[in-house]
Amino acid sequence: MVTYDIMDLHVSTWDEDTLLATIRELAQEFGLVVKEETTLLSKKGSVHCHLGHPHDPGLLEVTVWPRRQAVWIDMHDNRRAGWNEAMIQSVAERLADRFGGHAEKRPS
Numbered sequence: 184m185v186t187y188d189i190m191d192l193h194v195s196t197w198d199e200d201t202l203l204a205t206i207r208e209l210a211q212e213f214g215l216v217v218k219e220e221t222t223l224l225s226k227k228g229s230v231h232c233h234l235g236h237p238h239d240p241g242l243l244e245v246t247v248w249p250r251r252q253a254v255w256i257d258m259h260d261n262r263r264a265g266w267n268e269a270m271i272q273s274v275a276e277r278l279a280d281r282f283g284g285h286a287e288k289r290p291s
Contacts, residue, residue, distance in 0.1 A: 186289040187275035189254035193283030197249035202230045205281050206245050210234045213274055218242070226250075234274075241267045243274060254282050 203220060210217050210232075219233040229248040235241065241264025244257045256275050258267050275286035 184260055185258045185271055185291070187256050187271065187278075187286045188289060189256075189275070189279045189282050189284045190287050191284040192252060192254060194252070197247075197252070199230055199249075202247045202249075203232070206230070206232045206234075206247070209245075209274070209278060209281060212277065213270060215243070236264070236266045239266055240264050243267050243271060245278065254278065254284075 207217055213234075214236075215234045216237050217232050218235045219231075221231050223229045223231045223246060226246070226248050228250050229246055231244065231246045234243045234245060240262075242259070242262040244259070244262075245254075246257070247254045256271065256278055258271050272286070272288070275288075279286040
C-alpha cells in the first residue's frame with residue numbers, strides 16, 4: 184500500500200458537506216470520478232471517498248477524519264493500476280494544497 188499523509192493542516196471548517204465538496208472538486212480536477220462516499224467503520228465520523236478513473240480499474244482512497252484532524256490518501260496493492268500509480272503523488276500534493284498543508288509519503 185502507498186499512503187500520503189497531509190501534514191500541517193490549516194482547515195477552516197471540518198464540516199462534512201465542505202469536505203465532500205473539496206474531494207469532489209479535486210477528483211474533477213484530475214479527471215476522476217467519486218465512485219463511493221462513506222465513513223470508515225473504524226474511524227467514526229470520517230469522510231472516505233473512492234476516486235476512480237471513469238473507464239479503468241483501480242482506485243485512490245481519500246480519507247478525512249475531523250475528530251483527529253487528519254487527511255490521507257491511499258492506494259491499496261489490490262487496487263493498483265497504471266493511472267493511479269502515476270498520479271497518486273500529484274493528487275496528494277494537490278490535496279495538501281486544498282487543506283493548507285503538505286504531503287508526506289509514509290514509509291513502506
